[in-house]
Amino acid sequence: MYSIKSYGFGPQESDVIKKQVRLISSRTDLPWVYEGEGLDGNIVLAKQHVDVLPGAKLVIVGTVSPADAKACAAVLEYPIRIMKFLELLEKFAPKSALSTAQAVAKILEDRNAPDLVLLCNQVLVCFKNGNSKVYIEKGGKKDIIEAVSKTSASAITPKNKIPVKDTFSWSSCISSKTLLWSLARREIGYAKSNWSTDKPYKLASWPQVNEWEPNPQIFKLATLYSRQSVTVSEAAKACQLEEDQVKSFLHACATSGISVKASEVHETALKGVRELQNKQSLNWLRKKINSYFGLVNGN
Amino acid sequence: MILPAATIEKIKEILNYSTDIRDEIESLLLCTSDGHEIACASYRGLKIEEAKVSAMAASFAGLSLTIADCCNKQDALGGIVETKDGLIICGLIKTPEVDLVLLGVFAKGVQHGLALWNFRNQLNKFRSLLKS
Amino acid sequence: MAIKVIFVGPMGAGKTTAIAAISDIPPVATEARNHDKTMHVKATTTVAMDYGELSLDDGNKLSLYGIPGQRQFSFIWPIVSKGALGGILLLDCSMSDWAEQFKFYIDSFRSLANSGAMVVGLNRVEEDDKETVSGVIQDCCENLELALPYFFMDPRDPQDVNLLLEALVINAELDHILQGE
Numbered sequence: 385m386y387s388i389k390s391y392g393f394g395p396q397e398s399d400v401i402k403k404q405v406r407l408i409s410s411r412t413d414l415p416w417v418y419e420g421e422g423l424d425g426n427i428v429l430a431k432q433h434v435d436v437l438p439g440a441k442l443v444i445v446g447t448v449s450p451a452d453a454k455a456c457a458a459v460l461e462y463p464i465r466i467m468k469f470l471e472l473l474e475k476f477a478p479k480s481a482l483s484t485a486q487a488v489a490k491i492l493e494d495r496n497a498p499d500l501v502l503l504c505n506q507v508l509v510c511f512k513n514g515n516s517k518v519y520i521e522k523g524g525k526k527d528i529i530e531a532v533s534k535t536s537a538s539a540i541t542p543k544n545k546i547p548v549k550d551t552f553s554w555s556s557c558i559s560s561k562t563l564l565w566s567l568a569r570r571e572i573g574y575a576k577s578n579w580s581t582d583k584p585y586k587l588a589s590w591p592q593v594n595e596w597e598p599n600p601q602i603f604k605l606a607t608l609y610s611r612q613s614v615t616v617s618e619a620a621k622a623c624q625l626e627e628d629q630v631k632s633f634l635h636a637c638a639t640s641g642i643s644v645k646a647s648e649v650h651e652t653a654l655k656g657v658r659e660l661q662n663k664q665s666l667n668w669l670r671k672k673i674n675s676y677f678g679l680v681n682g683n
Numbered sequence: 684m685i686l687p688a689a690t691i692e693k694i695k696e697i698l699n700y701s702t703d704i705r706d707e708i709e710s711l712l713l714c715t716s717d718g719h720e721i722a723c724a725s726y727r728g729l730k731i732e733e734a735k736v737s738a739m740a741a742s743f744a745g746l747s748l749t750i751a752d753c754c755n756k757q758d759a760l761g762g763i764v765e766t767k768d769g770l771i772i773c774g775l776i777k778t779p780e781v782d783l784v785l786l787g788v789f790a791k792g793v794q795h796g797l798a799l800w801n802f803r804n805q806l807n808k809f810r811s812l813l814k815s
Numbered sequence: 816m817a818i819k820v821i822f823v824g825p826m827g828a829g830k831t832t833a834i835a836a837i838s839d840i841p842p843v844a845t846e847a848r849n850h851d852k853t854m855h856v857k858a859t860t861t862v863a864m865d866y867g868e869l870s871l872d873d874g875n876k877l878s879l880y881g882i883p884g885q886r887q888f889s890f891i892w893p894i895v896s897k898g899a900l901g902g903i904l905l906l907d908c909s910m911s912d913w914a915e916q917f918k919f920y921i922d923s924f925r926s927l928a929n930s931g932a933m934v935v936g937l938n939r940v941e942e943d944d945k946e947t948v949s950g951v952i953q954d955c956c957e958n959l960e961l962a963l964p965y966f967f968m969d970p971r972d973p974q975d976v977n978l979l980l981e982a983l984v985i986n987a988e989l990d991h992i993l994q995g996e
């Protein structure tokens with residue numbers, strides 16, 4: 385749990401903050417909670433009081449002088465707007481903390497580890513390391529992703545193991561790679577704050593996106609990052625995707641066991657997205673081979 | 684072993700004998716249709732790279748069949764490479780057990796007709812040897 | 816304009832089969848009787864090349880060339896692969912030496928691989944072995960510093976072969992987007 389405390393707010397104002405945090409926490413990767421007034425939270429929202437606790441944890445709410453703004457971590461307008469608050473929490477997410485997908489990757493790392501049954505969002509989920517599959521007590525494949533993604537990273541640990549008889553029957557399963565990929569792809573906020581927009585990255589091996597997420601843009605992204613080092617902003621341009629999507633792609637690759645190398649050299653010569661000479665032929669070819677992904681770019 | 688050792692011995696004998704007595708033949712090479720060398724003989728110390736030429740002879744023979752087929756000609760017998768320094772002829776030998784390719788390299792100036800006649804004689808020798 | 820794609824890989828990997836699976840014309844093959852049953856039990860083997868075609872609605876076509884997989888025929892590989900836009904490397908993963916074959920063929924067709932115009936089709940992989948096979952490929956790729964796209968496939972299935980072609984098409988498109996002129 386990551387705590388938010390406030391300082392110098394009245395009871396009604398505290399109540400508003402509490403509701404806001406509850407609303408926001410369903411959309412952040414880390415489980416934030418509001419714990420009332422005090423100075424010992426992971427973040428402290430202080431109303432005007434610049435002097436109480438200068439430094440990294442302090443967020444001033446209200447208007448402050450430029451000099452005072454420097455003494456704290458951030459400034460929020462009063463009344464606090466939800467979107468601004470969300471951005472702030474994403475920014476404050478400690479970089480070293482694992483995301484849920486990474487926590488799952490960690491428990492699935494050791495192929496010789498015993499099966500692990502955990503309670504995820506009120507259903508039992510079994511992580512079988514031997515055959516690299518993940519099972520759910522009831523429901524379908526999508527329910528596995530849903531249940532695990534709603535579980536905080538800190539809850540995904542062998543310490544929370546639930547004993548289950550061997551004869552217990554599981555309703556469905558997915559491959560652990562598919563689960564890791566799908567979980568990580570949802571962690572956009574986490575990806576956003578952990579991947580740089582301007583640093584060139586390259587994949588060391590191919591992510592099997594055709595099995596994990598059959599989608600033409602993602603396939604193109606995988607092809608691009610497998611060939612050469614590119615920055616997030618260039619990749620987004622070349623594949624016509626949002627930068628956040630590219631970051632979440634990189635996060636998903638890294639989580640699924642594909643090593644993503646940051647490189648100093650810049651291989652790309654992105655001279656603007658230009659029309660393809662033999663595009664027509666390639667499109668005919670796509671049509672001919674009954675394109676697996678449909679015609680990209682709506683051609 | 685593709686062929687019995689005794690048969691290979693006999694093949695070698697024929698190859699050596701032919702290249703010895705026939706001035707117009709520089710080299711004779713026998714290989715399987717998938718390019719494995721069986722035996723080779725050359726006249727007076729001339730050298731060819733046997734393993735490599737075996738693979739090429741098989742490719743060439745295979746292509747001759749395909750080209751013939753694509754040009755509406757059935758049952759190709761082999762192929763000919765014409766050079767300023769003489770003819771190279773490739774021929775197929777099919778038996779129930781093995782498919783072989785014979786490659787003959789002929790000396791400069793040997794007439795085409797003579798070379799072909801000579802080559803067919805060699806083919807027939809091997810055909811009858813393999814039949815028995 | 817003709818776009819050329821070559822199918823490479825060891826004996827029995829399914830090159831001839833894959834071309835036959837998708838070609839519009841009756842494929843041109845140069846099959847000869849296979850005399851070396853220790854290498855592979857199949858009846859015939861390619862000795863020169865395979866050829867097939869996909870004709871496109873705009874009058875252009877995609878030509879498909881297959882090499883003979885046995886190494887004694889390596890002299891013909893550069894001849895067959897000249898001018899290829901991309902390569903498809905097929906491997907039969909039920910063979911014990913498939914990983915060595917993978918490295919050997921990447922090495923032999925390194926210029927295609929370096930430009931990213933090479934994709935890998937892995938066939939005869941049991942569902943339960945996919946993870947292990949992926950791991951081996953991943954290690955090989957990291958050593959070679961080449962992240963080649965790879966797909967589990969069956970060369971007899973046209974849809975699977977088409978997916979490999981599509982990966983090459985996407986690569987060709989990226990070439991144009993990135994390099995410009």
Ligand SMILES: Nc1nc2c(ncn2[C@@H]2O[C@H](COP(=O)(O)OP(=O)(O)OP(=O)(O)O)[C@@H](O)[C@H]2O)c(=O)[nH]1
Nearest residue numbers: 826827828829830831832860861883884938939969
């Ligand atoms: N059962 C099964 N058979 C397969 C599979 N993939 C390929 N085959 C068979 O394996 C054989 C492959 O042979 P070819 O297509 O001749 O192989 P090639 O790569 O052309 O080999 P060379 O020309 O000798 O280099 C064919 O008989 C296919 O039917 C598979 O996934 N399952």
Ligand SMILES: [Mg+2]
Nearest residue numbers: 830831860861
């Ligand atoms: Mg073949």
